[in-house]
Amino acid sequence: MSLETLQSTFEMHQAMNVEVFYWWCTAIMFMIHTGFLAYEIGASRVKNALTSGMKNILTLSVIIPTFYFFGWWIYNAFPGGLVPGDAASSLPWSLHMGPDVQDMGTGIFFAAFALFGATTGSILSGAVIERIRLSAFLILAAILGSAVWILAAAWGWHPQGWLLTELGYHDVGASGVVHAVAGFFALGVLLNLGARVGKYENGTPMYIPPHNLPMALIGLMMIIVGFFGFLGGCIIFNGGETGWTTIYGNPTNLSAFGFNTLMGFAGGVIGAYLASREPFWTMSGGLAGIITVAAGLDLYYPGLTFVLAASGGVLMPMIGRKLEKMGVDDAVGAVAVHGFCGFYGVVLVGVFAAGFPNVGEGMPSITFSGQVTGAIIMALVGFIPGWGISWAMKKFGALRVPPQVEVLGLDLVEIPARPYPESVPAQAIVENTLKPGQEVA
């Protein structure tokens, strides 16, 4: 075998390894959605269990095609701000946007980014269960998952993103571009959507128990499994001598992520337990911990990661309860877990990792002010469209199901199936609004 043949065989295998890595990251990311499915079904009451599940399944199914239609183009067209650059090769009619023997990168990166986008939709999904119209939710999910978060990613999670080139913004594990954006988008929607019927009595929040807390806990653990695909997909697998880098081009490796992902999970769980003693918040603490440290996952000393994650785990239930007292009925604590911890995580990099250099001539280093500015921008990029679009939907009466439907339960009204037909009577039968055996089309 000649040296040239050997070289070309080696390069082909490197390219294939890149594909294999992101292929499995994408597959593992589906576990996030399996987890959200179980989590949200479990967190719902029996009368809404299947509707929550349908909403979650359809979330993936609308974000994937819309991300193909325009999401991937937004990422490549808008790193400079709000004026699109040349990204013709990312438009859905480009020859790069389909099977191409010579292109072993576009499809696999598209797939990973589409699943990141789907994660934002699932974050919104949990917050709004039991009263949002499925039609309204799917439009909001497509906007969030295929336009809003990816605009933030173009700015702060792209080698030419202006937040990086102007401010030295560092958010390696997407605390800001995915979690803060989705969490604040959800907050904007929740303000217009309002609380579930019965959630507040004379302004005092009432506890609406999940119908299957064990299922919700298992779902949360599945999300953690999926996070390994998500965080793996945040690393750039380069061919040649470069090896692993972050999306910003600085060297890193899976070992760095290995230390800090695990320490983040453990710290978050412990912090949430210390603050709540409650299983739902404790398990959410695992997510909160990872999200809190995700922005600096490549930089932190693991001992510091553990402490920071614990602080996120402690603060998360406090923020959740505070929001609840303020009238924000976030059924799964998504604003606290994703919005707050994502924002907090971006700021923490500015506190504990300021001074780390970025790669490239004239590129600013990480600074506290750059991280705070970036975190605020992420929150606003999420909140403004979330609030604005849901406000318009509310004005047209297209956001929320009618009150009588909410009281009856969405499954009874919308879903031609029952979640537990032989073990748990439908709520309507209990309430004598439907006779046993009577069909509801």
Add this chain to the structure above:
Amino acid sequence: MNTSPITSWEGVSAYFTFADSPTGIAISLAAAVGVYLLLNATIIRHEKASFDKHK
């Protein structure tokens, strides 16, 4: 229907159905967008019908 843009695999780059036919790509893409819009329209109709029954 012959949708192949290639006649041999030698030196092939983009090779998917209609890769050499902008019209074919446009029709496929428009149909894909149509399926997405149909889903939204169907859900809105289904919701309206379901909610009307339980007024």
